Amino acid sequence: GDSVTQMEGPVTLSEEAFLTINCTYTATGYPSLFWYVQYPGEGLQLLLKATKADDKGSNKGFEATYRKETTSFHLEKGSVQVSDSAVYFCVANTNAGKSTFGDGTTLTVKP
Amino acid sequence: GAGVSQTPSNKVTEKGKYVELRCDPISGHTALYWYRQSLGQGPEFLIYFQGTGAADDSGLPNDRFFAVRPEGSVSTLKIQRTERGDSAVYLCASSEQNYNSPLHFGNGTRLTVT
Numbered sequence A: 001g002d003s004v005t006q007m008e009g010p011v012t013l014s015e016e017a018f019l020t021i022n023c024t025y026t027a028t029g030y031p032s033l034f035w036y037v038q039y040p041g042e043g044l045q046l047l048l049k050a051t052k053a054d055d056k057g058s059n060k061g062f063e064a065t066y067r068k069e070t071t072s073f074h075l076e077k078g079s080v081q082v083s084d085s086a087v088y089f090c091v092a093n094t095n096a097g098k099s100t101f102g103d104g105t106t107l108t109v110k111p
Numbered sequence B: 001g002a003g004v005s006q007t008p009s010n011k012v013t014e015k016g017k018y019v020e021l022r023c024d025p026i027s028g029h030t031a032l033y034w035y036r037q038s039l040g041q042g043p044e045f046l047i048y049f050q051g052t053g054a055a056d057d058s059g060l061p062n063d064r065f066f067a068v069r070p071e072g073s074v075s076t077l078k079i080q081r082t083e084r085g086d087s088a089v090y091l092c093a094s095s096e097q098n099y100n101s102p103l104h105f106g107n108g109t110r111l112t113v114t
Helices: none
Strands: A003-006 A011-014 A019-021 A023-026 A032-038 A045-050 A056-059 A062-065 A075-077 A086-093 A099-101 A105-110 B005-007 B010-013 B019-024 B031-037 B044-050 B053-056 B065-068 B075-079 B088-095 B109-113
Touching: A003 A086, A003 A099, A011 A019, A019 A105, A023 A086, A032 A056, A032 A062, A045 A062, A099 B044, B005 B088, B010 B019, B019 B088, B019 B109, B031 B075, B044 B065, B044 B075, B075 B088
Parallel strands: A011 A105, B010 B109
Antiparallel strands: A003 A023, A019 A075, A032 A045, A032 A086, A045 A056, A056 A062, A062 A075, A086 A099, A086 A105, B005 B019, B019 B075, B031 B044, B031 B088, B044 B053, B065 B075, B088 B109
16 A cells, blocks of 8 residues: 655754755555644644645745655755744645555754 | 634543544535544544545444545544544544645544543
């Protein structure tokens, strides 16, 4: 079946540091890829998405590029803020129903 | 507008009891999903509805779990003869029909079986 592997956390960074959270997937077919974020005390929400190879999703300074050749969708941000502290989930969806989630990476940004 | 609403937010029940968890999706969203999330793990797919019918229920762990969506809007996840291993956060999400559409999640129901 489909699977998503993301970098284990927790990740702790200082404000303005560069962030990378690695994500790779295995899937039958051609998935759409997403990053979801869960801020403390809130529900899961979409951060960004990419639906085909070489697409770049971006939002709130975060970016991720769909790399079909390496089956990856790494999340990056050039300068993190304290408010970015959250749990980040990489998700692959090869059909309308069954989105497959990674186990999440907890990011803590210190001032 | 209103997001996905789940009730109750917390449910504590004794082993062996029956529970119902409710999900009210975003108006107009035809697709509805149930996921289960255990501590330290990502959400695990349970079941997906397209309209009133269950399009994919392959994630339901066993026949103690059942879900309905009789009018194509509100959905209820039902768990019979609860076990301590059923303790988790149960998440509901809805989306537009297109599989590229993002999932809109509720805040979940935290189920604790004692």
